[in-house]
Amino acid sequence: MTDPSFAARLRARNLQRIPEADQADLARLVQALDEAAARIRGPIGYLEEPSNVFRLAPAAKEAAR
Amino acid sequence: MNDDLHALTIAELSRRIRVRDLSPVELTQACIARVKALDGQLNSFILLLEEQALAEARKAEAEIAAGDWKGPLHGIPIxxxxIYNTAGVATTGHSGLFRDHVPAEDATTVRLLREAGAVILGKTATWEFAIGGSSFDLPWPPARNPWNTALDTSGSSSGSAAAVAAGLVPGSTGSDTGGSIRGPAAWCGIAGHKPTYGLVSRRGILPLSFSLDHGGPMCWTAEDCALMMQALAAHDPLDAASADPGPIDFAGGIGQGIAGLRIGVVRHFFETDVPCEPEVLATFEATLRALQAEGATVRDVILSPFGVYGAVGSLISRSEAFAIHEPHLRATPELYGEYGRRRLMAGAFVRAGDYVNAMRHRSRLVAEVAEAMKAVDVLVFPTSRQTAGPLGEDSMSGRLQPFFNRAFNVTGGPALSVCNGFSAAGLPIALHVGGRPFEDDLVLRVGDAVERIMGTRTRRPALAESLQAAAE
Structure with a gap:
């Protein structure tokens, strides 16, 4: 029997097609991810934000004819 | 069959091939015979490319005879x-979903191996799509550990580790998103190198997590990993993360020893965060003493708790993996094995904000390790808290994760697992060596020194030998 709250999360992601046999193990894996997320959740200062990377390289161009 | 070839390293085989004391054809025939004799017990190969490999070996032999020796991998079966694409040859990810997947072109790494003259012996078993686990509900059985076939190899590069450990092939490729080269290397008693992120192209390797995936070598020794890296490392414009750090002499430090190097020990990882089994700890301490006796200095280093590295790594890898597999998971979930489907599906439940937060934390952890490594040359800890576990148990889903190696997927730095001892039951124990980005040569040097000092490379799995004796 799937935990009602986990069943709701499955429905919210339109994943209720997965086999019933998977659901207990999946719920356990998701709980571990929930705990992982909670472990590192917290304020991060604005000054730190530029340490995240989206980096561009100079564009390659064909020579003008 | 030339009876001792299986116990030789790539370095030793290559020296003999170069002076034409050994034929690549003879070597390839010996590997094929050994696979046929032993792999029924190990399941390390999904596909043996017998005719193709022999053709490549004959080509290598002719080239070498003509004076065109390409380097240490020329004529070496690999x-x-x-999950490495091979043109015209199925690349399945060990999954029913990709059972008929035949790529049109080689992965960049496969092309580089061919250009170096390597002989592609076959395709090795893996956990499904490099995440699933040692599953019995896939089209091929899981690989078994050559040191004891009742035990797991760990994964995900399970077949590559088993094949090298059993001497079926002298080198193999693996991939490492959360420890998938170093974990099976540790449990199977071989050397496994996760290069610096970006050093080895991911183009044509079935992806799992774009920001954590690494390709790399798995061999009997650190020296052999260095020889494979000489071929595998190359800038690839078709991989956006591909680095171009300039030439690295991966084998340059081999045989140079450990004197003068500064070793940092992340002691809290394996003493308090996730305590090690006593035998693993005792072997680790004996290794530290031996390295100090050879002139290295040792000091403790404190990082964030291992659980923080694990949390960041799991949130990122599961999210990125789900993004890749979502269409197939929704359309044909029954084509996956149970372990693979569940692990991939779990990524659907990570919130976008938590994924971004994990990426932010990753930047902090990268900075933390960089700061710590200003005062030391390498960081060491046991690769695994335990020796190989039973096959059939879901070894990655326990509350105590057996491996510490994920820390270096998160930071992207080079990392290596080498065998540094054996348990009372005769199972391999492994040391993890991590370095600064693009100092793969130093990590390989330390691993090589550990193998030589601890004397672990003369011992092969007895089971493989007994199986061979029975076959002869």
Whole structure:
């Protein structure tokens, strides 16, 4: 029997097609991810934000004819 | 069959091939015979490319005879984890979903191996799509550990580790998103190198997590990993993360020893965060003493708790993996094995904000390790808290994760697992060596020194030998 709250999360992601046999193990894996997320959740200062990377390289161009 | 070839390293085989004391054809025939004799017990190969490999070996032999020796991999049989694309040859990811997937072109790494003259012996078993686990509900059985076939190899590069450990092939490729080269290397008693992120192209390797995936070598020794890296490392414009750090002499430090190097020990990882088994700890301490006796200095280093590295790594890898597999998971979930489907599906439940937060934390952890490594040359800890576990148990889903190696997927730095001892039951124990980005040569040097000092490379799995004796 799937935990009602986990069943709701499955429905919210339109994943209720997965086999019933998977659901207990999946719920356990998701709980571990929930705990992982909670472990590192917290304020991060604005000054730190530029340490995240989206980096561009100079564009390659064909020579003008 | 030339009876001792299986116990030789790539370095030793290459020296003999170069002076034409050994034929690549003879070597390839010996590997094929050994696979046929032993792999029924190990399941390390999904596909043996017998005719193709022999043709490549004959070509290598002719080239070498003509004076065109290409380097240390010329004429050396290599196994490919079956997530490395091979033109015209099925690349399945060990999954029913990709059972009929035949790529049109080689992965960049496969092309580089061919250009170096390597002989592609076959495709090796893997956990499904490099995440699933040692599953019995896939089209091929899981690989078994050559030191004891009742035990797991760990994964995900399971077949590559088993094949090298059993001497079926002298080198193989693996991939490492959360420890998938170093974990099976540790449990199977071989050397496994996760290069610096970006050093080895990911183009044509079935992806799992774009920001954590690494390709790399798996061999009997650190020296052999260095020889494979000489071929595998190359800038690839078709991989956006591909680095171009300039030439690295991966084998340059081999045989140079450990004197003068500064070793940092992340002691809290394995003493308090996730305590090690006593035998693993005792072997680790004996290794530290031996390295100090050879002139290294040792000091403790404190990082964030291992659980923080694990949390960041799991949130990122599961999210990125789900993004890749979502269409197939929704359309044909029954084509996956149970372990693979569940692990991939779990990524659907990570909130976008938590994924971004994990990426932010990753930047902090990268900075933390960089700061710590200003005062030391390498960081060491046991690769695994335990020796190989039973096959059939879901070894990655326990509350105590057996491996510490994920820390270096998160930071991207080079990392290596080498065998540094054996348990009372005769199972391999492994040391993890991590370095600064693009100092793969130093990590390989330390690993090589550990193998020589601890004397672990003369011992092969007895089971493989007994199986061979029975076959002869």
């Amino acid at each position: 196994g490919l984890k079956d």
